[in-house]
Structure formats: structure tokens, C-alpha cells
Amino acid sequence: TSLAKIIKLQIHAIMEVPTRLDKDKLKDYAQLGARYEVAKLTHAISIFTEGILMMKTTLVGIIKVDPKQLLEDGIRKELVRRVAYALHKGLIFNPKAKTSELMLKLKEMAATMDGFYRSFEYIQDYVSIYGLKIWQEEVSRIINYNVEQECNSFLRTKIQDWQSVYQSTHIPIPKFPSVDESATFIGRLCREILRITDPKVTCYMDQLNTWYDLKTHQEVTNNRLFSEIQDTLGTFGLNGLDRLLCFMIVKELQNFLSVFQKTILRDKAMVDVFKAMLSAVNPVKGIVANASKVYANAVAKTQKIWGPYLESIMKVGQMQILRQQIANELNYSCKFDSKHLAAALENLNKSLLADIEAHYQDPSLPYPKEDNNLLYEITASLEAAGIHNPLNKIYITTKRLPYFPIVNFLFIIAQLPKLQYSKNQGMTCRKATDPVDWSPLVLGLLTLLKQFHSRYTEQFLALIGQFIRSVMEQCTSQKIPDMPSDVVGALMFLEDYVRYTKLPRKVAEAHVPSFIFDEFRTVL
Template identity: 50%
Template sequence: ILSRKADTWEALKVECSERLRELSDVFSGTKPLTRVAANAKLQDWFANLAAQVDKLDFANATESGRKVDQLMQALREVQEFHQLDANMQVVQFLQETCAKLYQMMRIINVKEEVLLHLDIVADLSYAWVIIDTYTNFMQVGIQRNPRITIQLKAMFLKLATAMEQPLLRISQANSPDLASVSQYYSAELVTYVRKVLQVIPKTMFKRLAEIISIQTHKLKELPTRLDKDKVKDYGMLEERYQVSQLTHEISTFSEGILAMKTTLVGIVKLDPQKLLEDGIRKELVAQVAFALHEALIFPANPKAGRANELQARLLALGERMDGFRRSFEYIQDYVNIYGLKIWQEEVSRIINYNVEQECNSFLREKVQDFQSVYQSKAIPIPKFPPPAGDRAVNFIGRLATELLRVTDPKQTIYIDQMAAWYDAKSRQEVLNSRVWAAMETALDSFGLSGLDRLLSFMLVSALQTLLRQFQLGQLQLLRRQLAGQLCRSSRLNSKGMHAVLGALNDSLLAEIHEHYRDPTKPYPAEDNDLLFEVVSFLEANGMHEPLSKIYVTTESQPLMPAMMLLAISGAVQALQFDKSVTTLTARRAGTIDGMPFTAGCVTVMRQFHSDTQEDLLAMLGKVVRSQLDQLPQ
């Protein structure tokens, strides 16, 4: 208004002058206006008023304001004294002219001080302290009527003006920190907006939980072929009506937040579509993280049938996660989001974050939350306190601990041909491939890959502290089973990627072998991430052999073959070949299993130079020859 003050005032003055001249012409009798008799006095009077309006000077605001007020009073009086009320056209003309004159008076009185007064009256800086007390009322209003978010938009914009006070002095000083401070306050305001509107995703997920319950426990999946007389049984009209009603409520809530349209809050652009998606992601992360934490809590005291309990928990968790996934895919079109993409991104983020935090116990420099690439301020991954007496940090650590407890080499026998563990006493199956399939259903491939990474850290720690070989072997056997499940899943669900990775791996190995035969051939440079990236993809798809990996760097140990020979000789005394299971088993229950011990020995020797391995094999050959020489002819 201030910048266009003079131009606006002059335009209004010209318009008022023209209107008064038109009224003068009307009373001259020459204008074809209905039922207006000629009146020379009124004609001259209106012409005189028009001349006075032309003489108004914008530069002399005080005098012009008084004259405008007098002109308005004169127009009101002429309407009363000359009984012009009978002609509505003249009355309307007079009223519009008075309105223009009043607008001129208001504009000429607008000064810089008015802006200062408005700033003082409308200052909302105190709202930073008290606004949170009204959050609950706003959320209740949104739950009752989602369209109220359009009205809240004005409140959020008003809150943005509260940033002006802390930024005033910084702006006046022309400080380079203005942008960073503005960004901070804008981010704080956006955080509060997210907090208020988070009630929409929460309410949506309450409805979604009901949809999950109906789809998981009540609705039957349609078979490929269906008999005509069973159509009614699979129709389940009442249940499908409930799902439709709940879906409509979810779409209504999404419409409420999308109606806000794009808004600039401070210097941050607030996109309602992104706001809705982030809110849904946040609530999804909270729900999935709690489900994983709650399902994977195991009793502190081991007991018989522990493996069956592990499988039952994994199956229950898999059913719950499948219900989440199916319902999330079901509503994605109604809230305009990419459901499967969000599901995969957030589940992988939850699992990778928990694996990262669990692996902190094996690192000298811990990865804190603010350093983690998986943690987010806008969509935080919740942390839950571990059960009393549990050394694991989260669910992935408890799952790894439970697997190690169930497959304890002192209590079980591993049979490689069956890829399963059996109880050493009863010879009943303890853990088999069905457990890995249930684990993949519950945790997806991200969970299997993350568990494999955690076992790798445990393996490195065990190698560095020189634990017993059978404990190393137990970890390696578990990693082989995880790799096998990932490889089967990759071959089944991603045939193209599996084939491409296999071909790429073979071609890289061929070129590396060619380089070692002829050093003039190319080899990836040290700063080239190709090999590292390919290995990451191969491990994520289970296309690797844990027993062939080198986990720690070691120096040459001349006595290592002799030490390993003594360890193997001592262990052999406690082992026997069992024809019923065609493998080495313990002579006495509760001592050692042959397969984990063998895998542990292979792992230890793999960390040393090939000459050390050859020396050990030569010593073992001499021991075998000496034993054969002692046998009767």
C-alpha cells in the first residue's frame, strides 16, 4: 500500500471528479437518466465539488484530508435536504462516490508508523512458548473434521512471523549467519507443523489396523478356480463393506492434508504431499519397529522345544508383517503414495539401523544416532530398552543370540547333507530350512542380509580373541545357511539380477586371474569401488562362500601349523564317525560336534598364508601315514 500510495490516491481522485461531473450533467437535463428533473443549482453545485476535488494536493496530506472529509459530509447532506432518496440511481452514485472519497482519506493517512503499530499488535513471538498447549485441541479438531487443516494453514503462516523478531538484529547487521539462522527457525516451525498434522497418519493407521485384521483373519483369498456354489462363501459382503468404509475414511483424512496446498513456511517450502508421505513413513516405522521388538523377545531360561518356539515366533511375525504389507499396498492408490516403495525403503532402514547399533559393541568408535545414515530427525527410528538380563541391544541381536543358543555345538549335531541341526541325545530335528524361510517372510531379505553382517562381526571378534574353533564353525555354518536362503530367494524372485551378478562376478574373476598370469593386463585401481560394490551386491544376494573369506589380516606364524595339529589331535580323541548320520559326532554328549569344529579349523587356517595351510596338511598327512603304518598287515 505504501509503495503505490500516491498512484492509488491520484487514480481515486480522478474517478471521484469524473463521477461528480457526471452527476452535474445528470441534473442539467441533457442526460437520458430516468425521472431526473433538471436542476441548475444542483448542476452548478456538483460541478463546483468536482473542481474542489481536482484541486486536492497529495503532498499536503493534512489539508487534503480535511477537505475530503468536508466533501463527504456535503454529499450526505445534499442527499437529505434535496430529497434525492426517490431516485435510487442517483443515491447509488452518491454512495459510491462517498466510498471512493473515504478510501482516499484512509490512503492519505497511511504512514510508516502504521506498519510499526501493526507489527507490535500482531507480534506472535510469544507463541513459541504457549502454542504447544493448544496442540491437543487442534488434533482433536482434525480428527473430527479433516478439512479443518485448511484453516490451520493460516495459523501456521502466522507462526512464521514469529521468526522476524530473532532475525531482526541479524538482518540489520548484515550478518552472513542470516540464512543459517533462518533455516534453523524454519526447520523448528516445520517440525511443529509435522507434530500437529501427525494425528492424520496415526488415525489412518488405526483404520489400517482394522483393515489388516479383516484381511488377515476374515477375508479368504480367492482360489484360481472357484465352483459356482461357493461364490457366496467367498463373497463375504459384510466384511468387504467394512473394508470399503475404512478405506473411505482413510482417503478422507488424506484429502484433508492435501487440501492445504504448497505453503512457504519461513524459508522452507512445505509440500502437503511430502508432509503426508513423511507422516505415513513415520507411523509405519513406529508400528513395524514395535512389531519386530515385541515379537523377537525370547525367555531368559532355555528349555526343550526352543527351536519350535523360535519358528512359531517367526511365523507369527511373518503373518503380521505380511498383513502390514498387503494392507499398505491396498490403500496406496487411495492416499496417492507408492506403497511398496515406501515399505521396502523403511523396512530396510529399520533393519540396517538396528544391525548398525548392534555391531557397535564390536567397534572402537561407535556410530551415534546423529552419525547414522539410517536415522532421521523427521522420520526417527524408535529405540526400545532391552529386556532385563539381555546383553543384546535390539531384536536383531536377540535373534542372533537365540540362533547360537539353539544350534549350540555341545547340544546339537549338524548334518551337512540335510542342512539341518539335530539334538545330540534324541536325534530329533532342531533347526532346518523351514526356519530360514520363515525368517525371510518375517524380516525380508534385508533381515537375512543384516543378520549375516552381524554374524560376520561376531566371527571377526572371535578370530581376534582366538576363541574355540567350534564356536567359529558354528557362526560359519549359520552364515552358509543364510547365504543359501538368500541365493534361493534371489534366483526365484530376481532371475535377471541373479544371472547378471553371476556373469559379472565370473568376468571379473577371469580378468583378475589373467592379470596375475600377465601383470601387464589391467586391474582395478585402489580408488576404484567396483570390486567393493560388486561384493556388496553378491553378499546381499547370497552369492558368496563364507568359508573362503579372509576376515582378519595376520602375520606369518611359523608355529601355527604345529599348534593347529595339536588342537586337531586333541579334538579327534573326542570324536567318532557315526554311520547313521555319516558325519563326525561327539563320543560323549555335551562335548563337541564334528562339523562346526571342522568349519572352524578351515576358517582359522584361511586367515593365514597358503604356505601355512600346506604345512598343516603335510603334518596331518604324516600323522595319518604313521597311524596306517601301525595297523596290522
């Protein structure tokens, strides 16, 4: 209870003294009453600790009792109980709130956690324990346990408490009844972020790392959100959020594939459209005659299937953006707080990749064996330090799917009329009533294609290249001076695709003449 009182005083009463202070404000910061109270409580704690530490190790029956260990365990129990309760209570959101309470709640939570941390740091010398070590161990345990419980909803075989490496019978982490569909606070936080950055109601500006409301054009949130989460939940929290997003992406991709196989490929009329389209675009290196009519017909006939398709792709894209932002924040803080670790991890990663590439060039060179955990373990460390690219991840195993490139091609050209190019903002949505957000669309499609053989991606890019060439050819022959907006959209897609995947520009120039690629912005 004394520790609880100190925590309360540290959070609510005592102001931190700034490094520079005006003389006349000294009295305000003195807060003699509160500081006297803290000193009194500290004195009581230190006398209590002294008494315990003077006791010798004794045997109770056959059980050996170490007073110092007993004291530490008691402190750990109290810390776990209080922090877990604070996180549970502090991160409950009202989904019906007009403006999101997310940042406000995170700021309050950060202040509470900081109070806990400072109190612990303050008290450690008086109770002769390593406060920071205990703090990091227990807080990471609480957060990782909650992440594990949240991820259980995505697993067929759940991880029970007795199987969990984070739960302990000795110092148990309390479980709280769920408030909504999420099992824990980390799920609530994740779903609140997904709710406010939903591509249906917001527009993501990649250059600014900011989400804007589609209707009011007000800023919804930006990358400060992730710094705030870092302040509140630390690296463990961001890492846990990242893991949860991975599970959500996997689930979304699995749902998407089942829809693709059960709905699209079983619809005979659709399959006929795809067949007709394939014969119309053959050979892909050529140009489609009467292009705009051929493409418009195919899009019109397939219009009804794109609703759920678009929703799934944009959800995946949205989660990929969040994962990128999290990786960015983790990497930034890692380079600041432990630059040697960041440098060591980066170098080890590069050298491992170089060795693996060398092995594939010459199989006689060494390669980590199957029973070697090195790659698995370094991946966890790299992800914790944000040294990874979420866009390169393979989330699910896939089988060959017929018509996959042509379906995705038709999907993207069906979305292009809903978008417009603006010089300042890039590709934006034409009507707020028919929302399509460009970045999630590109990243979602990119992630989806990444799950399949690279041959599909090549065919898909070839179809887009052919679309651009064919429509441009038709415009030239009909002496239409302006570049059609759909062609601009397709070129922007190729450009962004190359940029996000970090592929050489030659990949796109194989399908579109380089002069179109280089000059298309100048004619807009």
C-alpha cells in the first residue's frame, strides 16, 4: 500500500522539475507537502525492508524461505496486478465516439505507466532490488501474455494458460472479462486503430504519413500515434501489435482466397468473361484492337464481384501500412536507444543473406541446417528492431489459381475510374460516396500477388503494360491529345508498385516504353 501511495503521488501530485527553472517558480515546484509524504512513505518502506532483509534464510518444514526473494516476489505480484489492471481499464474505447479517444487515452496511459516506472525507479534503492530489471521483465510478460491471448482467437489450437511461457502460477497475470469482441487491451487498441484508419472513411497520404477524413478532410491521425504507443507500451507493445496485425492479415488473405475459389471461380458467367478476355489480350506483347471497348465490356460484366474483393484488398493494404509504420517507429527508437544493437543486427542480417546467396550460387558453401534455429531467432530480433519489410513477407501458402492475373488486372482497371490524379496529392478518390484509398489498394494487391508465384506478378504487370500501350495507341490514332485518366492511374500503379517492392525500374519498362514512363507527369 505504501508503494501504491507513492505511485499515486508520483503520477498525480508531484511535478517533474525541469532542467532549467525560473527562480520565482521554485516554490511551485517545491511541493513540500507531497514530497514530505513521499519521504515518510519511503522511510516506512525502507524500515520494513531492513527488517525483512535482516531475517536469515529459514526452513518452514522442508520449504526453504529466502526473505529477500519473498520481498521481490511480493513486489512483482503487486506490480503485475496494478499494471495489468491499469492497462485493462485505461484502454477501453467507445466506438461510437465522434472523435476518437485513442490519442487521449494513450496519453493518459503513458502518464500512468511513467508514474509506475518513476516510482519503481525511485524505490529500488530503498528495497535493495533491481527495479528497472523487474519492471522490464514484468511489463513485457504482461504485454506478451495479452498478445498471446488475443492471437488465440486466430489459432485452431489455443495456447492455454498452463502452456503459456508468459503466465506463471507463482506471479500470475490477472485475466479480465472481455469488454467487446477483443479478448484483451491489445486487441481493443488494434481494432480501434483499424477503425479510425478504415480506408472506407479515410484517405492515407503516403508522403505525410497521415490519415485524413474523406468527407471533412480533417486529419484523423498520423505517425505520432505509433510514438505514443511506444511511450505507453514500449517496444513490447508495438511488437505485439505488429504480431496481431500479422494474424489479421493472414485471416483476411485466407478469407479472400476462399471467396475467390468459391464465388468467382464457380460463377460460370464470370469464367467465360475471363476466357474471352484472355483470348482478346493474346499475345500480351501485342496491342489490343478497339481497346477501350474491350476493356470497358469486361469491366462492366464483372462489376458485381468487385465489392467484397476491394474490401479485402484494402483491409490487407491498410494493415500493411500500419505494419510499415510500426517497423519504422521500432527501427527509429532502436537506433536512438541502442544504436550498437541496431548496427549489430543489421550487419549480421546482411552477412547471413550474403552467405545464403553465396550458397545458392555454389551449393558447396555452408548454409544453416534445418535443426539450426539461427534464422528463426534472428528474425524475431530483427522484427523487434524494425529491420524488416512487411511487404516482402509470405503470410500464407497458396495453390495455383486459374485466371488469377487476369482477375486482378480487371479488378485494378475497374477501380481506376473511381480515382483521379492530382499533382499535390497523387491519386485520390473522386467521390467520398464511392471510397477507394490508393495506398491500401496498391499495397493490398502487392501483398496478395506476393503470396503467389512470381510468374503471376509478371503476367499481371504485362497485362497492365498492354492496357497502357493499347489505350495510348487508340488515343493517338483518334488524335485525342489528352492522356486518359485510366492510363495515368495505371502508370501511377506501376510506378508505386516498383517503388514499394524496391524492384529495378526495368521491371516496369519491360512492359511500358520508358519515354511514356518518364514523361507522363509532364503532360498532366
